[in-house]
Amino acid sequence: MVRLFGSNDFFRLWLAQVVSALGDWIGFFAIVAIATRIGGSGSGVAIGVVMTARILPGFFLAPVAGVLLDRWDRKRVMIACDIGRGLTLAVLPFITTIPQLVVASFVLEVLTLMWSPAKEAEVPNLVPEGHLATANSLSLAAAYGTFPVAAAIFAGLAKVAGGFADNDSLAFLPLTQESLAVAFDVVTFFLSALLISTMALSGSSRRSGQRRPIDFAQTFHELKEGWRFIVVNPRVRAVMVGLGTGLIGGGMLVPLGPLFTSEVLGGGTAGFGLVLFALGMGVALGVVVVSVFQARLPKPRAFTVAVLVAGGSLLLGASMSSLAPALVLVAVLGAAAGCAYVLGFTILQENVSDHIRGRTFTALYTVVRLCLLIAFAVGPFLSGVLGGVSGRLFGGEVSLGELTISVPGVRLTLWLASVIIIVAGVLAGLVLTDRKNGERDSLQQ
Numbered sequence: 001m002v003r004l005f006g007s008n009d010f011f012r013l014w015l016a017q018v019v020s021a022l023g024d025w026i027g028f029f030a031i032v033a034i035a036t037r038i039g040g041s042g043s044g045v046a047i048g049v050v051m052t053a054r055i056l057p058g059f060f061l062a063p064v065a066g067v068l069l070d071r072w073d074r075k076r077v078m079i080a081c082d083i084g085r086g087l088t089l090a091v092l093p094f095i096t097t098i099p100q101l102v103v104a105s106f107v108l109e110v111l112t113l114m115w116s117p118a119k120e121a122e123v124p125n126l127v128p129e130g131h132l133a134t135a136n137s138l139s140l141a142a143a144y145g146t147f148p149v150a151a152a153i154f155a156g157l158a159k160v161a162g163g164f165a166d167n168d169s170l171a172f173l174p175l176t177q178e179s180l181a182v183a184f185d186v187v188t189f190f191l192s193a194l195l196i197s198t199m200a201l202s203g204s205s206r207r208s209g210q211r212r213p214i215d216f217a218q219t220f221h222e223l224k225e226g227w228r229f230i231v232v233n234p235r236v237r238a239v240m241v242g243l244g245t246g247l248i249g250g251g252m253l254v255p256l257g258p259l260f261t262s263e264v265l266g267g268g269t270a271g272f273g274l275v276l277f278a279l280g281m282g283v284a285l286g287v288v289v290v291s292v293f294q295a296r297l298p299k300p301r302a303f304t305v306a307v308l309v310a311g312g313s314l315l316l317g318a319s320m321s322s323l324a325p326a327l328v329l330v331a332v333l334g335a336a337a338g339c340a341y342v343l344g345f346t347i348l349q350e351n352v353s354d355h356i357r358g359r360t361f362t363a364l365y366t367v368v369r370l371c372l373l374i375a376f377a378v379g380p381f382l383s384g385v386l387g388g389v390s391g392r393l394f395g396g397e398v399s400l401g402e403l404t405i406s407v408p409g410v411r412l413t414l415w416l417a418s419v420i421i422i423v424a425g426v427l428a429g430l431v432l433t434d435r436k437n438g439e440r441d442s443l444q445q
Contacts, residue, residue, distance in 0.1 A: 282334020
């Protein structure tokens with residue numbers, strides 16, 4: 001066990017993350033179900049409003065959260081956030097209006113915003129430096145590998161609720177799929193808090209003897225210090241840009257995928273399901289590859305290659321006109337994205353001192369939210385604009401000799417996203433492979 005996870009404490013933290021992530025996903029499904037029920041005929045708008053409440057806290061509160069995480073005992077923060085999320089979820093069955101659900105979603109996101117960066121900041125204190133890539137691979141598996149498990153559990157809870165309803169002796173109990181999911185969630189978060197309470201976190205123990213009253217002037221100074229470090233430090237900046245642009249390109253597959261598979265690949269809804277499956281399998285493969293070869297990988301160079309491969313595979317995949325080759329290239333995109341994610345987190349953990357790590361990872365999570373928002377919101381709009389331009393200028397297709405290429409807006413948008421990723425990969429490579437930047441980073445810390 002220690003050989004795989006690096007330490008017993010990280011194993012317990014990983015178990016806590018698995019349990020916590022499972023609770024997050026089931027809570028997400030439950031909130032969507034509640035929003036659909038409460039919203040009635042306007043359920044689409046209701047879900048959009050609630051999901052916005054899950055995104056907004058990251059933009060406004062992440063910088064302050066980073067300062068607090070670098071001051072507070074991270075172990076206590078994680079325990080408090082897990083308990084807080086459990087208690088907030090326990091209120092969901094009693095919510096009857098969309099504003100109440102928005103407030104609950106906002107609180108859940110704030111607590112998650114504190115928990116996740118606290119966990120990332122503590123990982124380097126729990127495992128040997130050479131084991132960080134494997135630790136991040138395991139964390140990625142815990143965060144996203146629990147999604148299908150949570151979906152299966154949520155679906156199974158509907159049958160359990162139906163069984164209770166069919167039993168006359170238990171029919172009086174107000175048991176629904178939503179209420180059972182909420183009860184399951186509360187247990188997962190409390191269990192996560194219990195697991196974390198058994199751990200000995202070195203970074204947290206150092207902070208426990210450094211309690212200081214909140215000084216708003218000092219907080220503002222530390223906030224500036226954190227963002228200045230991120231902007232000035234070329235390695236940190238390069239990793240964030242590389243991960244962010246990769247998320248924009250990969251994220252556009254979600255809103256544009258159904259349109260691309262139906263209009264260009266002729267795959268319909270089933271084809272889009274295969275695209276998502278190929279993407280997920282690719283990510284899993286990339287994570288496994290990094291875990292196996294991480295000791296021999298030159299991480300900055302490998303991160304650059306992964307970003308470039310992600311951009312190139314997206315470019316080629318968007319150029320395909322049949323489903324089979326597109327699926328292969330989407331899987332390559334997923335593998336490259338998985339590698340870049342793990343390596344990017346590892347580079348940050350290796351190059352950022354513990355006293356500023358909380359601010360760095362809250363900034364990274366802010367970048368992640370911003371880039372996903374851009375992908376989801378701008379992608380479809382840009383596809384429509386570019387589609388109109390293509391229709392007016394080229395009639396929707398371009399001829400190169402005897403070869404005719406269809407250029408709908410969705411393909412042009414994915415091409416543009418891939419070019420942005422490739423450019424960002426080149427720029428990140430120039431920074432990460434420059435030895436002078438490495439020497440300068442060590443002096444700045």
